[in-house]
Amino acid sequence: MLARTRFAEALPPDRLVFELVGNLDDLPSRVDLAIVSTGAGPRRSIVEALVAGREISALLLEKFLFQKLEDYPAVGSLLASKGIPTFVNTPRRAWPAYRALAEEFAGDGVMSISVELNRTNGLATNAIHFIDLAAFLTGAKGGFECDGGRLIPFEEVSRHVGAVEFGGVMTAFSSRGDFLSIRGRTESASPHFISITSNSRRAVIHEIAQQAFIADMASGFSPQMREFPIVRQSSLTGDLAAAILDRGSSPLPSYNESANLHLQCLRAFLTALGGRGDSDIVSVT
Numbered sequence: 401m402l403a404r405t406r407f408a409e410a411l412p413p414d415r416l417v418f419e420l421v422g423n424l425d426d427l428p429s430r431v432d433l434a435i436v437s438t439g440a441g442p443r444r445s446i447v448e449a450l451v452a453g454r455e456i457s458a459l460l461l462e463k464f465l466f467q468k469l470e471d472y473p474a475v476g477s478l479l480a481s482k483g484i485p486t487f488v489n490t491p492r493r494a495w496p497a498y499r500a501l502a503e504e505f506a507g508d509g510v511m512s513i514s515v516e517l518n519r520t521n522g523l524a525t526n527a528i529h530f531i532d533l534a535a536f537l538t539g540a541k542g543g544f545e546c547d548g549g550r551l552i553p554f555e556e557v558s559r560h561v562g563a564v565e566f567g568g569v570m571t572a573f574s575s576r577g578d579f580l581s582i583r584g585r586t587e588s589a590s591p592h593f594i595s596i597t598s599n600s601r602r603a604v605i606h607e608i609a610q611q612a613f614i615a616d617m618a619s620g621f622s623p624q625m626r627e628f629p630i631v632r633q634s635s636l637t638g639d640l641a642a643a644i645l646d647r648g649s650s651p652l653p654s655y656n657e658s659a660n661l662h663l664q665c666l667r668a669f670l671t672a673l674g675g676r677g678d679s680d681i682v683s684v685t
Contacts, residue, residue, distance in 0.1 A: 424446070424449050424450060427450075427454065428454075429453075429454055429455060430454070430455045430457075431454065431455070431456050431457065432457045432458070432645055433457065433458045433459070433460065433641055433644055433645055434450055434456050434458075434459050434460070435459075435460045435461075435462075435637075435641075436450065436459070436460070436461050436462060437462040437489075438462070440464045440465065440466055440467050441467060443461065443462075443465065443466055443471075444466055444468075444471045444474065444475055447459070447461070447475055447478070447479075448475075448478065451478065451479075451482055451484065456482070456484050457484075457485075458484065458485045458486070458487075458644045458645070458648070459479070459484050459485070459486040459487070459655075460486070460487050460488075460489060460640070460641070460644065460650075460652075461486060461487070461488050461489065461655070462488075462489050463488060463489060463490055463528050463529070463658075463662070464525075464528055464662065465488065465658065465659065465662045466662070467666070469663065469666060469667075469670075472659045472662065472663055475655075475659075476655060476656060476659055479655055485644070485648060485654075486654065486655035487640075487644065487650045487652040487653065487654060487655065487658075488652060488653055488654075488655060488658035488659075488662075489640075489652060490528060490529050490532035490533075490652065490653060490658065491631070491633065491636055491640070491652065492529060492530075492532070492533045492536075493532060493533060493536035493651055493652065493653070494631070494636060494640065494650075494651040494652060495629075495630065495631045496629070496631070497612070497628045497629055497630070498533065498536070498537070499651070501537070501596070501603060501612075502536060502537050504601065504614075505537060505596065505598050505601055505603075506539075508598040508599050508600055508601055509598050509599035510538075510576060510577045510578050510579075510598070510599075511534075511537060511538050511578045511579075511596060511597065511598045512578070512579045512580075512581075512595075512596070512597045512598075513530075513533075513534050513537065513538075513578070513579070513580045513581070513594065513595070513596050513597075514580075514581045514583075514594070514595040515530045515580075515581065515582045515583065515592065515593075515594050515595075516583050516585065516588075516590070516592055516593050517582065517583065517584050517585065517592045518585055518588040518589060518590055518591065518592055519585070519586050519587060519588060519589065520589075521592050522565045522566070522584060522586070523551070523565065523566045523567070523568075523570065523582060523583075523584030524563070524564060524565050524566050524584075524669070525565075526582075527566075527570055527582050527665055528661065528662060528665050530580070530582055530594070531543070531544055531546065531572065531580065531582075531661050531664070531665050532653060532658065532661055533594075534572070534574075534578065534580045535574075535653075535657070535661055536653075537596065538574055538576075538578040540574035540575065540576065540578055541657070542574065542575050542660075543574070543657075543660045543661045543664050544572035544573060544574050544578070544580055544661070544664055545572060545573055545574075545664060546570055546571070546572040546664045546665055546667065546668035547570065547571045547572065547668060547671070548566075548570055548667070548668030548669055548670070548671040548672040549671055549672070550568045550569045550570070550571070551566045551567070551568045551569070551570055551584075551668065551669070551671075551672035552566060552567045552568040552672070553565070553566055553672055553673055554566065554567055554586055564669075564673070565584070565586060566584050566586075566669070566672060567584045567585065567586040568583070568584060568672075569581060569582065569583045569584075570582045570584075570665075570668055572664070572668075591606060591607075591608040591609070592607065592608070593605065593606055594607070600616055600617040600618075601614070601615070601616045601617070602614070602615045602616070602621065602623075603615075604623075605628055606628075607628070607630050610627060610628050610629050610630055611625055611626070611627065611628050612625070612626050612627075612628035613625055613626075614626060640652060
C-alpha cells in the first residue's frame, strides 16, 4: 500500500508506529490532528464526514482546497461551529529563507512580485502557493484581487487526467497597491524564478538552485548571491504537526485567510474558463 511505503520513507523503523484503516468510520472518536491530503474534488465531503460525531482537536488541509465556490463558506461555517483550529498547507511562508526575506522587506513600501513558471511547475497547480507567499511577504491580510482575463486554459498539457492547466498571465493587486504577476509558460523547460522589488530592495530567487540574488540601496544595488535553502515537504510536515500539537499554532495560514486567497484565485480561473464548471479546474498536487 502506498501510504505504508510513504510512512516507511519518512520515519526510521524504530519510530514507525501507525495503523491503517480503510474507512473513516474506523477512526477513533478523538483525533489530535487530522491531515486531509486528498484531491480537491472530494475534500469537502471528507471533511464533513471526518468531523461528524468525532472530536478533532486540529485540522490540516492540503491545497487546492475546493473546486466549487460554495464549498468555502460551507466548510468554514462547519469548522467554526465545531471550534476546530484549521490550517492550510501552502508552506513557503514556513520556510526559514522566506521568513528572513520577509523581515528584510518589511516596512519598505509596496512590493512587486513576479513569478515565471514552466511546464513541470504549472500555473494551475502552483498559483495558490505564490498568492499565499505574496500575501505573507506583503502582509496583505485582505489578499489579492486576481485577474484571470489573460489566462489561457489547456486541457491537453495538464499532468493530471481531466484537469486543466493554464498558460498566459494572472495578475493581482492588494488593497495597498502591491502587485503580483504569475506567468505560465506551458512549453518552457526553464527553471522557475521569483522576482521581488520594493522601494530600496530587489531579490531574484532561483529555488531549484537554492540561491537568491539580493540588491539593495545600501550596497549601491550591487547584487549579492546567498544560499536560499528550500524545505522539502517530507522534512517540514513533522515540524508543522509538532507546532500544532504542542502550541496550537502554525506558520501556515489559517483556514479563513487561505480560503479567501483560494477564492480569489478560483474566481480568476473561472474567468479564464468562461464560467465553465464541467471539469476539474485545477490540478491538486
